[in-house]
Amino acid sequence: MQCWLFKTEPDLFGIEDLARAADQTARWDEIRNYQARNFLRDDVKVGDQVFIYHSSCKAVGIAGLAEVVRAAYPDPSQFDPSHALFDAKAVVGSPRWFCVDVRLRQRFSDVIPLRQLKAMPELAGMTLLRQGRLSVQPVSDAERRAILGIL
DNA sequence: GCCAACGTTGGC
């Protein structure tokens, strides 16, 4: 079992939306970054755990935990001309962008603030803290335990 | 709103 961190802007889609979704399950789509895409397409598997991270908002940090319930499939938004992220270069049968489905497992009573994560020596090497802009990223076992240990 | 860091595009 691999663990991941997925970023999202809660003003657009946050953990509250995931909690309200049917079966608390939602498509994790609209990823348009190749490094993130490659992780989604090649490495994210059913049963993997996912920390849900809220960015660009008031309470920046980790909001909860989800689980992958469907592995990579073509992101439909790339083929939809009315969609803001429509990709004219994407070809059905040879898609560029992928998505997965996740189900909520646990909504943390409080968002774990980014500030607190930054202060933890165990997380000093974490991708989140080292690489600014990556919306799908692996979390090591030690990092996962350190984060869950906060709860 | 600012701005640093990083990714993408496109001319050559």
Next chain:
DNA sequence: GCCAACGTTGGC
């Protein structure tokens, strides 16, 4: 393949 210009992310 280089690199300048431009666009986006995302914390503050």
